[in-house]
Amino acid sequence: MELNHTHDASVKSWLASANETGTDFPVQNLPFGVFRRAGSDEAFRGGVAIGDQIVDLAAAARAGVFEGLPQLAAQACSDTALNGFLAMGPVAWRALRHALFAALRHDAEARVVGLLQGCLLPQAEAEHSVPTRIANYTDFYTSIHHARNVGRVIRPDDPLTPNFQWLPIAYHGRASSVVVSGTPFRRPMGQALPPGAQAPVYGPCARLDFELELGFYIGPGNALGQPIPLDKAEDHIFGVSLLNDWSARDHQFWEMAPLGPFLGKNFCTSVSPWIVTMEALAPYRVPFAHPADEPQPLPYLDGAANRAHGGVDVQLEVRLETAQHRAQGVAPDRLTATSFRHQYWTLGQMVTQHTVGGCNLMTGDLLGTGTISGPTPPEAGAIVELSRGGTVAIDLPGTGEQRRFLEDGDNVILRGWCEKPGAARIGFGECRGEILPALAA
Amino acid sequence: MELNHTHDASVKSWLASANETGTDFPVQNLPFGVFRRAGSDEAFRGGVAIGDQIVDLAAAARAGVFEGLPQLAAQACSDTALNGFLAMGPVAWRALRHALFAALRHDAEARVVGLLQGCLLPQAEAEHSVPTRIANYTDFYTSIHHARNVGRVIRPDDPLTPNFQWLPIAYHGRASSVVVSGTPFRRPMGQALPPGAQAPVYGPCARLDFELELGFYIGPGNALGQPIPLDKAEDHIFGVSLLNDWSARDHQFWEMAPLGPFLGKNFCTSVSPWIVTMEALAPYRVPFAHPADEPQPLPYLDGAANRAHGGVDVQLEVRLETAQHRAQGVAPDRLTATSFRHQYWTLGQMVTQHTVGGCNLMTGDLLGTGTISGPTPPEAGAIVELSRGGTVAIDLPGTGEQRRFLEDGDNVILRGWCEKPGAARIGFGECRGEILPALAA
Known part of the structure; x- marks a missing residue:
C-alpha cells in the first residue's frame, strides 16, 4: 500500500490532545469503533478516535460535515455495528479517512471545525460494543x-x-x-x-x-x-x-x-x-x-x-x-x-x-x-x-x-x-x- | 416428553396425501421450514409440510386461521427465517403445532379447512432456504x-x-x-x-x-x-x-x-x-x-x-x-x-x-x-x-x-x-x- 498525505507525520490536528507525544490516536490514525455515552440508553453508533475524543460519525453525517462518498460512508457508520460501512470496500474506507483527515487537520476549514466540535464525545465518557456483528x-x-x-x-x-x-x-x-x-x-x-x-x-x-x-x-x-x-x-x-x-x-x-x-x-x-x-x-x-x-x-x-x-x-x-x-x-x-x-x-x-x-x-x-x-x-x-x-x-x-x-x-x-x-x-x-x-x- | 393427542396415529387429515402409507409428513409430524415458489422472487417465509403440500404460515396468519398464541407464532413464522419463532420457546411451538393439528385433522371446522386450502403450495413447486439465520x-x-x-x-x-x-x-x-x-x-x-x-x-x-x-x-x-x-x-x-x-x-x-x-x-x-x-x-x-x-x-x-x-x-x-x-x-x-x-x-x-x-x-x-x-x-x-x-x-x-x-x-x-x-x-x-x-x- 502506497503512502499518501494522510501518513505525513508533520501534520497536526486542531484538537490539542491528538498532538500529544505518545497519544495512540493522532490525526494519522483514525481508527473506527462503535460507542455510546457510558451508562446511557443511547443507540450504539460508529465513531473514530482522535486524541482523547471520539468523532460521532452519525452526528457528523447529520451535521453536514461531509459530502459525496464520505457522507454515504459516514451514514453507513450510523448503524449499531460497522458492517454496512465495511461492506462498502476500500474506496469508501479511504474516502472517509481522507475526509476526516482534512476535517481534523490543524488548517481545516473553520466551518468544518465548528461543525465537528459539536460531534465530539470524550473517550472517558464513552462505552463500547463489539464493532461489527460478527457472523463468523x-x-x-x-x-x-x-x-x-x-x-x-x-x-x-x-x-x-x-x-x-x-x-x-x-x-x-x-x-x-x-x-x-x-x-x-x-x-x-x-x-x-x-x-x-x-x-x-x-x-x-x-x-x-x-x-x-x-x-x-x-x-x-x-x-x-x-x-x-x-x-x-x-x-x-x-x-x-x-x-x-x-x-x-x-x-x-x-x-x-x-x-x-x-x-x-x-x-x-x-x-x-x-x-x-x-x-x-x-x-x-x-x-x-x-x-x-x-x-x-x-x-x-x-x-x-x-x-x-x-x-x-x-x-x-x-x-x-x-x-x-x-x-x-x-x-x-x-x-x-x-x-x-x-x-x-x-x-x-x-x-x-x-x-x-x-x-x-x-x-x-x-x-x-x-x-x-x-x-x-x-x-x-x-x-x-x-x-x-x-x-x-x-x-x-x-x-x-x-x-x-x-x-x-x-x-x-x-x-x-x-x-x-x-x-x-x-x-x-x-x-x-x-x-x-x-x-x- | 409426554405423549398427547397430536401423537394419536389413528387421526387422519382432510388432505389425502397426508394419509398415504409411507408419507414423511402425516398430520402427526408438521415439520417447519422456509420456502417460496420455485424460481420466483417472492420473499422466503415459514411453512409446515403436510403430505405433499406446504402450509404457508404467513398466508394462514393473514387469513385468520389462528388466534391467540398460535396466531402470534404464525406471524413470527412470516419472516424470511424462523429465528423469531424459535425464540418464542416451547410453549409457543406447542401452541402452533396443536392449532395446526386441529386445523388439518379430518374433522376440522369447515371454515378453517376452507381458509387453509387457500394457503397451500405443492412441495414440488417450492424452493427452500436454510431455515434459520445461523449465527453459530x-x-x-x-x-x-x-x-x-x-x-x-x-x-x-x-x-x-x-x-x-x-x-x-x-x-x-x-x-x-x-x-x-x-x-x-x-x-x-x-x-x-x-x-x-x-x-x-x-x-x-x-x-x-x-x-x-x-x-x-x-x-x-x-x-x-x-x-x-x-x-x-x-x-x-x-x-x-x-x-x-x-x-x-x-x-x-x-x-x-x-x-x-x-x-x-x-x-x-x-x-x-x-x-x-x-x-x-x-x-x-x-x-x-x-x-x-x-x-x-x-x-x-x-x-x-x-x-x-x-x-x-x-x-x-x-x-x-x-x-x-x-x-x-x-x-x-x-x-x-x-x-x-x-x-x-x-x-x-x-x-x-x-x-x-x-x-x-x-x-x-x-x-x-x-x-x-x-x-x-x-x-x-x-x-x-x-x-x-x-x-x-x-x-x-x-x-x-x-x-x-x-x-x-x-x-x-x-x-x-x-x-x-x-x-x-x-x-x-x-x-x-x-x-x-x-x-x-
Whole structure:
C-alpha cells in the first residue's frame, strides 16, 4: 500500500490532545469503533478516535460535515455495528479517512471545525460494543515460536506439527462469546484430567490463560466456491485490532484430541474497541519471508507484494493488574512484550488460505492471528509459555505476587502500537478483561 | 416428553396425501421450514409440510386461521427465517403445532379447512432456504463407532481418544457455508500430503466424503456465563433435521493437527429443508445408557430423564446417485443404513456440555451430532469408513460402478424417518447435494 498525505507525520490536528507525544490516536490514525455515552440508553453508533475524543460519525453525517462518498460512508457508520460501512470496500474506507483527515487537520476549514466540535464525545465518557456483528470468528495459529513453546508442553518429542511451515493453521472459533474490552467474565467450569489421573474431574478451570493476538475484520466477502487470490486478499481486510483469546488450558488439553479446542476457548474472547485501518498501518509494513532453509510458500500463498511488504511491525505488550495492584494503587506489571513482525504467515496469506477451498467470508467476520510470541522466552504471548506449563512462577515486582496461571480478580491488559522515526505513532488502545470467580459447581 | 393427542396415529387429515402409507409428513409430524415458489422472487417465509403440500404460515396468519398464541407464532413464522419463532420457546411451538393439528385433522371446522386450502403450495413447486439465520454452527463427534472407524484410519494403535467416553467432543464449524438441500458445490482445492511424500501438494480434493448426521436447532439461547443444566437442555432445542457434513479427507488429515478440521469441512455443509420438532419425535424417544463396563457420565451429564428417554430412534440411510444413474434412469444405490439410537451421547448432553463453561447459545444456532455410524461395518456414516480409508472399493449395483471416495457429478441423498407399530411415521424428507468439478487450479 502506497503512502499518501494522510501518513505525513508533520501534520497536526486542531484538537490539542491528538498532538500529544505518545497519544495512540493522532490525526494519522483514525481508527473506527462503535460507542455510546457510558451508562446511557443511547443507540450504539460508529465513531473514530482522535486524541482523547471520539468523532460521532452519525452526528457528523447529520451535521453536514461531509459530502459525496464520505457522507454515504459516514451514514453507513450510523448503524449499531460497522458492517454496512465495511461492506462498502476500500474506496469508501479511504474516502472517509481522507475526509476526516482534512476535517481534523490543524488548517481545516473553520466551518468544518465548528461543525465537528459539536460531534465530539470524550473517550472517558464513552462505552463500547463489539464493532461489527460478527457472523463468523476464525482463529489462526501463525506464530512458530508459540507453536514450538506450546508444542513442547503437550508433545515434548515433536513440538511443531509437520503442516505448520506449509500453511497457516486455523480453527473456527465461537462468534457469540466475543466481547468488547472491559467486559468481565466468569472462570469457566469444565472437565480436566489431573496429572496421572485415570478419570477426569469436573470443576473450575485451574489453568486459566490469556493469548496475545491481533484480530482483523473482513470488509467485502467472497461468494461460496470463489477463493480470494493472495494479490486481492488485502482488499477484503478493513483493519486490525487487539484480541485476547482467553484459554482454559486444563479443559483444552483434555478435550482437544482429535478435533481441536472447543470449551477451552469458547467461554470468552475479548477485542479492543478500535479497529486500526490497513491504510493507517501502511508506514509500518515490512518485508515477509520464510527463512531460506525452511519450506517456501506454495505458489498460491506466494506473491511479490506479500514478499515486499506482507508483514506489519506492530509492537505489543501484556500487563497484569491483580486485585493487589488495585488495592495498593500500584501500576500493572508487564508480563511480556513482542512484535507481530515475527509472525510466520501474513494477514493476506490467512485470508487466501481461509478461502482456498471455497469457504465464504462474510462482512464483519473476525479473524484472529493466533498467539503472537516472539523468538525469545520473555516475548511469549501466553502464560502457559512464560511459566513453562505452570512449572515456573512468574514474579510480579509491583506487588511481590507470583503467577503460574491467572487468578480471580486478575485484569489482563493488552496494548499495541506502531512507532518509528519519521512516522506518526499508530496506537491500538487497550484490550482488557477481568476474571470473575466461577459459578458454584 | 409426554405423549398427547397430536401423537394419536389413528387421526387422519382432510388432505389425502397426508394419509398415504409411507408419507414423511402425516398430520402427526408438521415439520417447519422456509420456502417460496420455485424460481420466483417472492420473499422466503415459514411453512409446515403436510403430505405433499406446504402450509404457508404467513398466508394462514393473514387469513385468520389462528388466534391467540398460535396466531402470534404464525406471524413470527412470516419472516424470511424462523429465528423469531424459535425464540418464542416451547410453549409457543406447542401452541402452533396443536392449532395446526386441529386445523388439518379430518374433522376440522369447515371454515378453517376452507381458509387453509387457500394457503397451500405443492412441495414440488417450492424452493427452500436454510431455515434459520445461523449465527453459530457447532459439530459434535458422538458416535463411538464412527470415532473408532475413523480413528483406525488415522491412529491404528489408538483409535479412540481417552476423552471420548467422558464428554461429547465437539468443534466449531463454519456457519457461512451451511446451505440447504439441493445446493450444488464445487470440489474444494487445498493442500494434502500424498502418502510417503515429504512435502504437500496443492490441488483438487482427492478424497471427498459425506458425513451422515442429524442437525438440531436452538430455540431460546442462554446468557454468556450461564450454563444450561441437563434437565433444562431440551427446552432449548426446537427440533432436528438431516445434515451432511461434507469432508475433504486428504485436506482434513493434513491440516488437522493440532487444532482440528478447518478447510477439510468449511467448503460446504448441507441441511434438509424441514426441521422435525422435538414434540413430533416424542413417540420415538428411547432409553439412554452407557454400557455398564464403560465410564458412566459425570453428574452434570447425568439425569433420570436423560436415562429414561434421552435417545431418539431415527432411522437413517444414505443413497448415491451418480451421473451414470441419471443417464441410465436407474434408482440411486444405497450406501448405508443405521439409526441414531446407537449414539454415545444425547442431544441434551450436547447442549449441556456446550454451555458448561459458560458459552452462550443463540437462537437459530445449528448443532450437528457428528457422523452417525452404527455398530456394524455396513452401518458406517461416511465413505472413509465404508471403504476403509479408500482401500476397499464400494460396489454400486445399479450401474456397476465403484467408489472409494466421491466423484464429480455424484449426488448424495440422506433420508431419515421414525417408524414403529402403533405410532405415525415421522419423516425428515431428504438432504441432497451434488458435487461440481473443482475450479481450475
